[in-house]
Amino acid sequence: VFVVGTYLEELIVEAFEIFVLQPFIALGLPPLVEALGTAIILALQAGLGIAFPFVFLFYVIISILEDSGYMTRAAFLADNAMHQIGMHGGAVIPLTLAFGCNVPAIMSVRLLRSRRERIIASFLVTMVPCSARTVIIAGIVATFVGIGAAFSVYGIVFALIIITGLFLSRVTPGEQFGMIMEMVALRRPDPKLVARKAWARLSEFLFIAMPLLLVGSVFLGLLEFFGVMAIFEQIVEPYTMGLLGLPGYSATALIFGILRKEMAFETLAILAGTADLGAVLTSLQLYVFSVVTVLFIPCLATITVLLREVGSRITLAITVYTISLGLLIGGLIYHLLA
Template identity: 65%
Template sequence: MRCALIGNPSVGKSLIFNQLTGLGVEVSNYPGTTVELMQGKLCHQGSTLQIVDLPGIYSMDGDSAEEELVRTYLLSEPPDAVIAVLDATRMERNLYLLLQLAEYGIPMVVVINMIDEAAQQGIIIDSGRLSSVLGAPVIETAASLGKNIGEIIPTVLSSARPAGIAVPYTPQIEAAIRSLGKLYGATRLQALHALQGIGSASELVEGARTIAGEIEALNHMSAHQIIGANRHLCARRIAADVVGAQEPDRRFSADRLLTKAIPGIPILAVVLLSMLLTVFIAGSFLEELIVEIFTLLVIEPFQTLSLPPLATALGMAVLLAIVAGLGIAFPFVLIFYILLSIVEDTGYLTRAAFLADRLMHGLGLHGGAIIPMVMAFGCNVPAVMAASQLRTVRERTIAAFLVTMVPCSARTVIITGIVAAFVGLWAALSIYLIVLVLIILTGVFLARNIPGGQYGMILEMAPLRMPDPVLVMKKSWGRIQEFLFIAMPLLLAGSVVLGALDYYGVVDAFSLIVAPVSEGYLGLPAYVTTALLFGILRKEMAFETLAVLSGTADLGSVLTGVQLYTFAVISVLFVPCISTIAVILRQIGIRVTLAVSAYTITLGFLIGGLIHFIAG
């Protein structure tokens, strides 16, 4: 048996899905979290059920990718039952979708989720009454508390049935439905779709177009609009019937403060800055701790072993890679993801997107793109994935450029580990400033020069709520896995290769070749440029390779401040790491990948040369 979860965005479908199946689909207080169909299985009293988590949608008849996905899914492979999830605090709007869903005639169970929040807001729902109005079973749940989730499957199995309710449309629409039925044998659903111009060219769609044209001429409103208005009216009536007295929302005033330019923008700046500072401070603290413990317990004992030289070289390379990955990058990445999950689940991120909207428009993006931009501080890889969800090619292209320029945690490691440690805190901050200016210039330039229109942003404010610590940790863990299981192995493999190349003298030979450019143009010893190139594998590798090749972790003793600064700026700017390149290639395309790589290499070496020219 197959069963699908359908509902508006952010009503808790994925959380219910996870609780039913025991899987870990991403759950977040940000509309549009699930963008594709997710499947899971569960066993109930000996029989296996397949559960499908669908993206959240506001309507079944629109033309967004998510709406089309849900519609095609229901039409082409109708599940045996649907679980319609509603948000108890927004019944009217949720019922609008439910009324449309009812027209598909698939057996359903209605789940009114977030009943805990409704209770807090003084909203009372008469679910018995709703059940008799809809003609389908209704269950009240609070997924975050696990309340009544256990009742869903038994109810689906015992009493799911097609909802009996039908929206009463205006006489003209009803007449059109009847004649389309008579003329083309269309069902009510097919006739409604055809009247709204949904579906591929067919006699029915052609015939419906003529009728819809007549209706439009008579009403000065398209059939699509009339149908929508009828459904809204019906949803409003049902909501008025089943939803009890509602107290004014107390969170309203907090929202006013967060979304008005003043004090909203200063608050946003403080939030972003404190996120960065927390990552810096807590990250460095953990970093030192881990590196010290690791050196004491692993590296020092390893050095006292008398192994053959090649084994020592390779072993050291692996150990250094583990310190670089687990000890240095991990604390930064983990803390960043925890902070991001918290900001997301409080509902603040939607306010940030709203505030950033105007600013981002200057860069050719809309406020929603603030999410990939902020995520990029953690790691560019998930940020590019998020950017590839933007609506137009133009936006995706611009976002790919800007996201890859944002200093990710690995680059933060270079900035803190090299510049802050050996040159100074202000020098480190100045790198962020340089990057910020370059990002703005790039965005403005691309926005002016890439053709294509700009979409406005339609983003629903997520409700403000206390994040659930367990969910926050689960989500951060889910995100960190990419780092642990994809980046770490890459880092280890890269280090072994580096160790071998160094051992056999290949690194030295390579250094000879790059020496003229490196020394003449950038003012850097040749091995430093070699280290830079290793940064393509993984940005931390640049740092680590530099330490390996210069033979000491105390970089200040072998390179001057300007040299270290130049090195850091170039590695921050030039080419994203290999994982980022791969993900741009997969999600956005080869042309953008090549353009981004060429652009960032040029930028890195131009600015690097400039610094040497001015300060060297």
């Protein structure tokens, strides 16, 4: 995912720069038109060039795992480990689904037998790096910092998931049940079916995330043109710089990330004025931003499903916990490595 996705990203981003963005700027249009047009082009560049390669490849991998019948075996193998964090092996299914998208993973939590297990699983699922978070890790850290650094982000997240699970297993009231699950036969994934499933999942990104990104980009372009963004960034920059070492516009990117996680990355590229983030931010800043974004509040769709599945109280607890965790870990990394 990292290697192929990065290669495709570089090709698409460079093509946009050469064949779209530079010719558009050379037209010499009125300032407002140029600002809006540039915002739209950067949004398309960010969405198609940064997110698309990683999202599609990740969905292909998830589809292969699902179609092979390996998931039930993984649940059986993980049963002992899952019991250590208060759940049975079946919980590995929503946790694995969460690597693709947290929304269906949260919906699958209802299959767990007790409310205790559903609460623990919901907390942990929202921390799993979904495909959108993988876009951030691969597109920012792997591309501009290094593949080793990208894997270290996963290491941090997985360590926090384990710690959180161990803690919740000891403080969450309720019963813990054993596991009974039908073991389906292993089979060779059908390439056509895998491709169709991957495309079905990717189409959500293209037809839901991209329009949001375009609208958000135009909105940001207008705010930036009229100076509103500059005022907001001046207000928050002392806090973002003091706590995380990040420029003020990173706060705007984090806010847009609540709509969809990959939009934090794409918005950052738009506000930075370039998809080459390494040219405007240091490796440490990019690393901290990625860690905070990955751990930060779940996306809006996930929050909506959480409200339906576990109620407002648990949803609020998850939201507060993930925001606090993201800022805490990001701040620690910045102050330790700065």
